[in-house]
Amino acid sequence: MSDLPDDTTVHATQHALGELAANRADDTALDTLASSEVLLPAPEGVEDTDPQAVTLPVLEQDDGAQLVPVFTTPDRMHQALPQIHRYHRVPLGALAQGWPSDELSLAIDAGAPEEVTLTGGGVRTLLTRPGR
Numbered sequence: 203m204s205d206l207p208d209d210t211t212v213h214a215t216q217h218a219l220g221e222l223a224a225n226r227a228d229d230t231a232l233d234t235l236a237s238s239e240v241l242l243p244a245p246e247g248v249e250d251t252d253p254q255a256v257t258l259p260v261l262e263q264d265d266g267a268q269l270v271p272v273f274t275t276p277d278r279m280h281q282a283l284p285q286i287h288r289y290h291r292v293p294l295g296a297l298a299q300g301w302p303s304d305e306l307s308l309a310i311d312a313g314a315p316e317e318v319t320l321t322g323g324g325v326r327t328l329l330t331r332p333g334r
Contacts, residue, residue, distance in 0.1 A: 298329035
């Protein structure tokens with residue numbers, strides 16, 4: 203596990219999620235989100251061989267759609283995925299820049315009131331902000 207983001211950063215990220223849930227075109231909220239760090243669940247029993255590389259946890263929905271969940275706090279991660287206790291703290295903008303497929307969606311704070319889910323194309327176009 204890595205250090206947690208500070209409360210001010212978490213609040214700003216969660217506020218940006220709330221704004222985006224209401225208006226996906228909010229550039230200020232997108233900039234805040236793209237520059238924030240999120241917690242990427244790490245499966246138990248998987249050895250981290252390269253500290254610079256992370257394995258994306260892919261969940262399959264009932265309809266066959268695949269998504270990667272990320273969270274703003276350990277509490278939100280534990281509410282959605284109680285079996286997961288390990289995570290990596292990663293910059294969301296960097297994660298978006300290396301997004302592997304348009305078929306893979308990103309769910310930010312799944313199950314929370316501010317949950318935002320982006321398609322693979324949305325991850326790249328909305329979160330890969332100029333200057334990042």
